[in-house]
Amino acid sequence: MSDESQELGITETKSHKPGEWYAEVVQKANLADYAPMGGFIVTKPRGYAIWEGIQDALDTRFKETGVDNVYFPLFIPESFLEREKDVVEGFDPEVAWVTQGGHEELEERLAVRPTSESIIAPFMADWTRSHRDLPLRINQWCSVVRWEATETKPFFRTKEFMWQEGHTAHADDEGAWEEVWTRLDQYEEVYEDVLAIPVLRGKKPEHDKFPGADTTTTVEALMPDGKSVQGATSHNLGQSFADAFDITFADEDEEEQTAYTTSWGLSWRAIGALIMTHSDDQGLVLPPTIAPTQVAIVPIWQADTKDEVLEYSREIADELEAAGVRVELDDRDERNPGFKFNEHELNGVPLRLEIGPNEADDGEVTLVHRPDNEDSVADREGIVDTVEDHLDAVFDKLYETAEENLEENVREAHSPEDILGTIGKHGGYVKTPWCGDQACEEAIKEKIAAEIVMQPLEDEGGQSAGEVPEPEREECGVCGEPADEIAYFAKSY
Amino acid sequence: MSDESQELGITETKSHKPGEWYAEVVQKANLADYAPMGGFIVTKPRGYAIWEGIQDALDTRFKETGVDNVYFPLFIPESFLEREKDVVEGFDPEVAWVTQGGHEELEERLAVRPTSESIIAPFMADWTRSHRDLPLRINQWCSVVRWEATETKPFFRTKEFMWQEGHTAHADDEGAWEEVWTRLDQYEEVYEDVLAIPVLRGKKPEHDKFPGADTTTTVEALMPDGKSVQGATSHNLGQSFADAFDITFADEDEEEQTAYTTSWGLSWRAIGALIMTHSDDQGLVLPPTIAPTQVAIVPIWQADTKDEVLEYSREIADELEAAGVRVELDDRDERNPGFKFNEHELNGVPLRLEIGPNEADDGEVTLVHRPDNEDSVADREGIVDTVEDHLDAVFDKLYETAEENLEENVREAHSPEDILGTIGKHGGYVKTPWCGDQACEEAIKEKIAAEIVMQPLEDEGGQSAGEVPEPEREECGVCGEPADEIAYFAKSY
Known part of the structure; x- marks a missing residue:
């Protein structure tokens, strides 16, 4: 047997080789494995439980704000993809x-969905007859495939990834x-309150919008x-999809009007950001809000104290469980x-309770925080x-550390040398005035792979038009x- | 505008044209639409909410019995499918x-998963080193694709369908x-206690087993x-996948042993069975256990009683909601x-509360059951x-009706003429002694498309070997x- 310890x-x-460190944490904390085909991963129970936690947090918020879940086909006929020209240009190079089908050649190729606007929009057109049918809000939890030829990085870069995609239609x-703002707010809330990751809200520059969108808004997290x-994007699609797919409705005066649509998505990249933000050289670190196991109880016994220590530990475990705490009593005999301790640290359990005969006798417990011990x-x-x-204290520590990192790493620069030098030296965001020309981004990107x-x-008042x-x-x-x-330059995942 | 009523x-x-009636209920109760590609459907909010109810009921049971959720890739390399010969023979004709990928031809074709044993088994091999790693129990909720050239019947026959697939490995x-029995029990429980559909437990004949399985057990529901x-199947795969994919482990004496595996699945066909079993010529009928809306409150007012009736209705709605009842107050002005009444009937709301000024004055409510009014x-x-x-009473009525249908429709027959005549006249199950030869099934099937x-x-005692x-x-x-x-012949979906 291999030496399991x-x-x-x-x-x-993490500081010297963040890429290798990340890959090691993902594998050793049993979050995911590499699939035999490059670009694909297998999400293991511990990784999937985190995804279920994120799903739960978002899905509850969506349902509270008028969104219904649906399921559209995995495949999109090529002719449907072609109906919105920006979509076909944007996604065609990376469609599987x-x-x-069986032993037959298909008459028309079917795209494995890279995103579902092109199959959802025609149904929205069908379901939207009167202004009373609006707003129409639907969402699906599924996976999508984008055939990008890049190195596999679990949760960050994979050809197939899990996400949710919301699609809505509105009268104006x-x-x-x-x-758009409701969903961006919910993404921000889940990042900050559930994943303990502060984010910046913003929009993507024109040349980096979602294909077919008027405006792409984003929450960005600094690693x-x-x-x-x-972290997630929320798109105002204006009338481009409504025009391409005839999403029209009769208004109150029975006049035909064209609808306005949005789409918004958050992918399992959120898991990648979560791992990267909080974890350390001992392994995974998770905020208690999302940790599948929040508390590990480790009883410490000798032969003569085993019964007493175990019974005392079990009572505490039962009491915590009854109160809704996700607790695991680690009473394995074969491990010391x-x-x-090491294993729970590696797995990112936020709080460890150590219980020996002294604790049992004195009616006490020892509590140890992850990550700072x-x-x-x-x-x-x-x-x-x-x-x-x-658990709250552990959450706060993680959030504060991430917040400090963000606050310290937004810097201003006013010349190309300054931008390059600042990002080269510190990383983080460089804030600078921008003329709006993509060539200026290219000039920076060529040198250090940083982009806008x-x-x-603008503050809330001006947000309704997505103004900068x-x-x-x-x-x-x-x-x-x-x-x-104003533009924020940074290197990005 | 079209005449919406x-x-x-x-x-x-339902009695004269069950196929057409079924298709109409699915569409008019807004459960699903047909996708533009034959064989695919779009699951609308009301349909998907039923699927979420089924997921919830099963997922809770799985988690309580040691199952972890995971996610494996959508694609399976052709060479992996070929490693278990029965699988490739069984599924090759219907693989998409x-x-x-993008503009490039792939070196190896990738199957869109028709089922995931062939991609999961190699990872089980990797994760199973010691007897301490067993049992290993994982499950995924996903869709699968089987390219069958048949007419589309929403939830019953579609090229892509949603399901869960559980996969386990055991030491013996x-x-x-x-x-196998734990999962079959859980399927039976969900059918009976959640969907109000009594089922028969049994096994499939040898020639109709899942490819690679030793035994396929099933729950069958009579429409x-x-x-x-x-309704769902639970397979004992014996050692065929373990042999093909080297799923071995060190036993307590450090000897290498080959594992035993199982797989088990329930698909959205359960939604089809649910619709078909309970619904009627007025539309959808749902047991309260699964109905997304359990109670519809319809206030009935004149101009001078509107405020009073609405306030009274709202208080009742709030009280029910606070108690966890899924209630909808239908206070739309534009509908009478x-x-x-018709709309809630069509949508299968199990209980309607009618509230007019008399009810409000007398401190009463009128309750109307679906389906019997x-x-x-x-x-x-x-x-x-x-x-x-x-709500309990409505559930019981639905269950009892379905149970009577089942009890009255298991008949014995002892000659080919008798089998054909009985199924031809009554439908249902015909129970008959069987020699085990597939040719005997064929002889019946050719004449009336009924099969085993x-x-x-055997009762519980003998179940552990799946004996008949x-x-x-x-x-x-x-x-x-x-x-x-003994074999049960019947026509089947």
């Missing part, structure tokens, strides 16, 4: 095509904007290695406490409240020409 | 093949059998039109009560208990040769 150790470090532009992750002793009495307080990941939005505030200086940080927009 | 009516009848045959539906008046006081009692849908199982009890008579009901098995 060796297997628990993460050998790479089904060409054979205002309704569509309201929808500790200085790169930005696009040290091994168990802060430990304290508390009374057995009131254990539920105590544990909940400690987002443009900030004007910069204080008025010269583009790259070319020096007049600039009336 | 006309659209609510089901024009075909991806041959192109006994463990595998225990698993009112006399045809049987295979008669239209609303039985109505009664009850006090507003204690409304939660009253509603719960009525299942063989009954011996018949009382000992001559095959078809060929007259010696018979030591």
Whole structure:
């Protein structure tokens, strides 16, 4: 047998080799494995449980705000993809095509959905007859396939990925904007309140919008290695899909009008951001809000104290479980406490309760936080409240660390050298005035693979049109020409 | 505008044209639409909500009995499918093949999963090293594709369908059998306690087993039109997949052993059986256990009583909602009560509360059952208990009707003429001794498209080996040769 305690150790470090470290955490914490085909992964129970937690948090919010779940076919006929020209241009290079069914060649190729606007829009057209049918809000949880030839990075870059895609139709532009912001708010909330990851809200530059969209809004999260992750996007599609697929309705005066549509999605990339943000050289770190196991109880016994310690531990486990805490009593005989400590650390269990004969005799428990190993002793009495307080404390520590990282890493720069130098030295975001010309982004991208990941939005008042505030200086940080927009440059996942 | 009250009516009848009637109920109750590609459907909010109810009922049971959810890739390389010969023979004729990724021809064709044993088994091999890793129990909720050239029948026959597939590995045959029965029990429970559909438990004849299985067990439900539906299957795969994919483990003596595996699945065909079993010529009928809306409150007002009636109705709706009843207050202004009654009937809402000024003044409510329109008046006081009692009563009526249909339609027959005549006249199941020769099934099938849908199982004691009890008579009901098995013939979906 292999030396299993060796297997628990993460050998790479987050600071020196973040890519290798990440891959190791994913595998050793049993989140995912690589599939035999490049670009695909197998999501294991611990990884899938995190996805279920994210699904649950979002799905509840969607349902509370008028969204119904549906399921559309996995395949989209080629002729449907072609009906919206930006979609076909945007996705055609990365579509996986089904060409054979059984032993027969298909007459028309079927795309494995890269996103479902083109199959959903014709049904929206069918279901939308009167203004009373609007707003129409549907969502599906599924996987999509995009055949990109890049190195596999579990949850961040895979040819097939899990996501949800929401699709809505509205009577007017205002309704569509309201929808866009509702969903962006919910994404922000799930990132911040559930995943303990603060995000920046913004929009993508024109040249980086979703194919066919008027505006693509985004929540961006800054990773500790200085790169930005696009956390989720919410698109105002204007009337482009409604025009292409005849989504019209009779208004209150029985006049035919064209609808406005939106779409919005969050993928399992959120799991990637979660791992990357909080985890460390001992393995996975998870905020208690999403951790499948929130508390691991490790009893520490000798032969003569085993019964007493186990009974005491079991009572505490039962009490916590009854209160809704996700607790695991680790009473395995074949492992010693040290091994168990390491394993729960590796697996990202936020709080460990250590219970030996002293604790049992004194009516106490020792509590140890992940990741900083802060430990304290508390009374057995009131254990539920105590544990909940400690779980909150762990959440707060994780959130604060991530927030500090974000706050310290938004810098201004006003020349190409300054932009390149700042990102090169610190990573993070560089905020600069921008003339709006894609060539200026290219000039930076060629040198250090940083791009415009987002443009900030006006405050709430102006948000309804997705406007970007004007910069204080008025010269583009790259070319020096007049600039009336602000752009955030960063390297990104 | 079209005459919308006309659209609510089901024009075909269940008894005369069950196929057309079924298609009409599915569309008019807004469960599903036909997709543009033959064989595919779009599952609409009301249909998907039923699927979520089934998922919830099963997923809870799975998790309580040691199953973890996972997600495996949508695609399976052709070479993997070929590793288990029965699988490739069984599924090759109906696989959808991806041959192109972006603009490139793939080197190896990828099957869109028709079922996932061939991609899951190699990972089970990897994850199963020691007897301590067993049993290994995983499940995924996903869709699968089988390219069958048949007419589309929503939820019953579609090229893509939603299902769950569970996959387990065990140290011995006994463990595998225990698993097979646990899952069959859970399927039976969900059919009976959630869908109000009594089922028969049995096994498939040898020639109709899942490819690669030792034994395929099934729950079969009898539809009112006399045809049987295979409700879910639970397969003992013996060691065939373990042999093909090297799923071995070190036992307690460090000896290498080959594992035993099982797989089990329930698809959205359960939705088809649900619709077909309970619904009627007025539309959908749903048991309260699965109905997305359990209670519709229809206030009936004149201008001078509107405020009073609405306030009274709203209080009742709030009280029911707070108690966890899925209630909808239908306070639409633009529809009259008669239209609303029809619509809730069509949509299969099990209980309707009619509330007019008399009810409001007298502190009462009128309750009307779906499907039999039985109505009664009850006090507003204690409304939660009253509603719960009525929902239980509706469930019981539906279950009893379905149970009677099943009990009355299992008949014995002992000659080919008798089998053909009985099925021809009554539909249902014909129980007969069988010699075990597939030719005898063929002889019947050629004449009336009835087949052996299942063989009954020995009582609990003998179940652990999936044995079929011996018949009382000992001559095959078809060929007259010696018979030591019992077979149930029926037409099937």
